Amino acid sequence: MSKLLEVKALSKSYQKASGLFKSEKIQALQDISFSLNAGETLAILGENGSGKSTLAKLLVGIEQPDSGEIFYAGQPLNCQDYGKTNHLIRYIFQDPARSLNPNQKISEILHAVLTYSTVLTFEQREQKISQILRQLGLLKEHGNYYPHMFSGGQLQRVALARALILDPKILILDEALTAIDPSLRAQIVNVLLELQQDTGIAFLLITNQLRLVQHVADQTLILHRGQITDYGTTTTIFSAPEHDYSRRLINSAQWN
Amino acid sequence: MQLLDIRNLTLELQTPDGAIRAVDRVNLTLKEGEVRGLVGESGSGKSLIAKAIMGVLHERWRITADRFHWCGEDLLRLPYQKQRQIISRDIAMIYQEPSRSMDPTAPIGEQLAESIPDHLLQGVSWWQRSYFRRKKAEALLHKVGIRDHKAVLSSYPYQLSEGVCQKISIAMAIAKDPKLLIADEPTTALESTTQSQLFRMLASFNQLRGMSVLLISHELETVARNTDTLSVLYCGQLVEAGETKDVLQSPRHHYTDALVRSVPEFQPDLGFKQPLYALPGSIPTLQHLPIGCRLGPRCPNARKECVKTPVPERQQNHHYSCHFPLQQRGSDE
Numbered sequence: 263m264s265k266l267l268e269v270k271a272l273s274k275s276y277q278k279a280s281g282l283f284k285s286e287k288i289q290a291l292q293d294i295s296f297s298l299n300a301g302e303t304l305a306i307l308g309e310n311g312s313g314k315s316t317l318a319k320l321l322v323g324i325e326q327p328d329s330g331e332i333f334y335a336g337q338p339l340n341c342q343d344y345g346k347t348n349h350l351i352r353y354i355f356q357d358p359a360r361s362l363n364p365n366q367k368i369s370e371i372l373h374a375v376l377t378y379s380t381v382l383t384f385e386q387r388e389q390k391i392s393q394i395l396r397q398l399g400l401l402k403e404h405g406n407y408y409p410h411m412f413s414g415g416q417l418q419r420v421a422l423a424r425a426l427i428l429d430p431k432i433l434i435l436d437e438a439l440t441a442i443d444p445s446l447r448a449q450i451v452n453v454l455l456e457l458q459q460d461t462g463i464a465f466l467l468i469t470n471q472l473r474l475v476q477h478v479a480d481q482t483l484i485l486h487r488g489q490i491t492d493y494g495t496t497t498t499i500f501s502a503p504e505h506d507y508s509r510r511l512i513n514s515a516q517w518n
Numbered sequence: 519m520q521l522l523d524i525r526n527l528t529l530e531l532q533t534p535d536g537a538i539r540a541v542d543r544v545n546l547t548l549k550e551g552e553v554r555g556l557v558g559e560s561g562s563g564k565s566l567i568a569k570a571i572m573g574v575l576h577e578r579w580r581i582t583a584d585r586f587h588w589c590g591e592d593l594l595r596l597p598y599q600k601q602r603q604i605i606s607r608d609i610a611m612i613y614q615e616p617s618r619s620m621d622p623t624a625p626i627g628e629q630l631a632e633s634i635p636d637h638l639l640q641g642v643s644w645w646q647r648s649y650f651r652r653k654k655a656e657a658l659l660h661k662v663g664i665r666d667h668k669a670v671l672s673s674y675p676y677q678l679s680e681g682v683c684q685k686i687s688i689a690m691a692i693a694k695d696p697k698l699l700i701a702d703e704p705t706t707a708l709e710s711t712t713q714s715q716l717f718r719m720l721a722s723f724n725q726l727r728g729m730s731v732l733l734i735s736h737e738l739e740t741v742a743r744n745t746d747t748l749s750v751l752y753c754g755q756l757v758e759a760g761e762t763k764d765v766l767q768s769p770r771h772h773y774t775d776a777l778v779r780s781v782p783e784f785q786p787d788l789g790f791k792q793p794l795y796a797l798p799g800s801i802p803t804l805q806h807l808p809i810g811c812r813l814g815p816r817c818p819n820a821r822k823e824c825v826k827t828p829v830p831e832r833q834q835n836h837h838y839s840c841h842f843p844l845q846q847r848g849s850d851e
Binding site: 309310413415443444445446447448449451452455456458470472473474476477478510511514 | 559680711712714738739773776780781782788790791792793795797800
């Protein structure tokens with residue numbers, strides 16, 4: 263099976279002013295390569311500032327890489343070409359309450375996504391919206407609600423609906439499961455697992471919860487200061503981490 | 519000795535649509551040197567209880583309790599001044615989001631020096647006091663594991679990482695050597711390596727100084743590892759309390775059971791990518807609380823009797839409030 267997403271030697275650095283005329287270069291990511299198959303989950307672990315979120319931003323095209331290439335199904339992909347790529351790779355933010363427009367009804371938010379990225383008629387869009395809401399365990403009537411009328415877990419479902427309505431092949435979850443309450447988190451994890459089984463969508467999971475990673479991720483990638491320290495299948499990484507830092511990270515889960 | 523003994527604590531907020539009972543008859547006890555966990559979802563009133571103990575709730579909240587004893591003295595019946603005096607002497611709290619709970623306009627050194635109580639400097643001549651204060655602040659930083667005290671003392675909160683800020687707020691809390699430390703979601707902003715550091719630190723203070731800790735969190739797995747006893751809240755009602763091991767191994771309330779089963783940590787034989795156990799529905803908002811047992815609409819075993827609030831029952835040290843408790847594992851299966 264060919265790789266769905268392949269990233270080769272991706273690097274990114276930021277310029278930061280230090281002093282009046284000098285500027286400092288911060289290497290956020292250095293030489294990152296990995297690949298992702300359809301129907302699989304890749305977990306990215308690492309401490310704050312290790313470049314996890316930068317990597318996610320590069321993949322959805324919010325930032326442009328300095329060097330390196332991203333391939334989608336064998337074809338090179340320019341992630342800043344939103345019209346082409348936003349069908350394929352979607353992104354869910356950490357805090358659903360702050361990433362949805364409080365002035366718009368849910369149906370308006372979802373309509374906007376479809377009008378920007380598809381050529382569907384109004385009726386087709388309506389149909390699509392009610393279908394996606396039902397798929398995620400919400401009702402069609404929820405389309406008339408405003409974001410503040412939902413609870414946290416439901417809002418995360420709405421954010422999922424916004425991401426999934428374009429039938430993406432890859433979904434990036436940037437700490438999307440951290441802030442939710444435990445009993446609702448299990449619900450969302452179940453929705454995601456079911457979705458993966460039914461549609462073969464691939465997930466890129468950025469998180470700090472190691473046990474969750476062990477449960478859902480096929481592959482794991484550990485980032486430390488912008489570099490990959492460990493990359494492989496989850497079972498091998500958790501049983502025999504190679505790098506010192508990875509070992510510390512994984513042991514911290516057992517002993518804290 | 520019983521340090522904190524709260525019985526039937528009720529917190530109500532008066533609104534135009536009537537009173538909202540955010541915390542409904544909660545019992546809480548804490549012995550000297552005990553580490554107690556307080557678990558619940560967001561909005562279940564964990565932080566409200568902590569604030570009520572600290573006496574920093576907004577005056578619109580109405581606090582009633584049958585008993586609100588701190589070391590044998592009823593705090594609610596004391597005059598305000600006296601109450602403040604006792605609380606500021608004995609209880610310290612670490613707040614959520616440490617960088618936001620510090621003064622952004624003052625350097626860390628000033629804030630830390632301010633939190634050192636005067637009685638620790640008694641016997642020091644007045645011209646030496648500021649020097650001793652600074653020395654003490656440095657020592658506190660070393661105690662919480664910050665080696666580079668010079669840089670930290672002169673910097674402002676925004677210049678430091680969240681982990682360092684958290685350590686500083688612990689340093690401020692232990693400056694007065696409190697009997698009780700309330701840690702309100704201390705690890706939400708931290709990554710896992712810093713988290714384990716922080717828990718090791720709390721454990722060592724607990725053992726070395728006999729400091730009690732009330733650890734508030736919504737993550738069951740971290741609480742389970744670091745506490746002796748556990749109280750579980752749901753929507754402002756206490757559903758279960760007891761020794762941590764006991765509660766987690768044989769939960770009697772359906773909410774605790776669901777909580778334990780929804781966390782992959784406690785399910786060693788869960789297969790890879792198997793669905794997790796989850797309660798249906800979502801947490802009710804404070805304006806639309808169900809009557810009786812508040813888990814009612816989501817409970818898999820709800821019956822007609824559940825519209826009445828269950829009376830807390832007790833089996834040895836294990837308290838639970840449910841009309842139809844789960845059978846103890848082992849005796850039943």
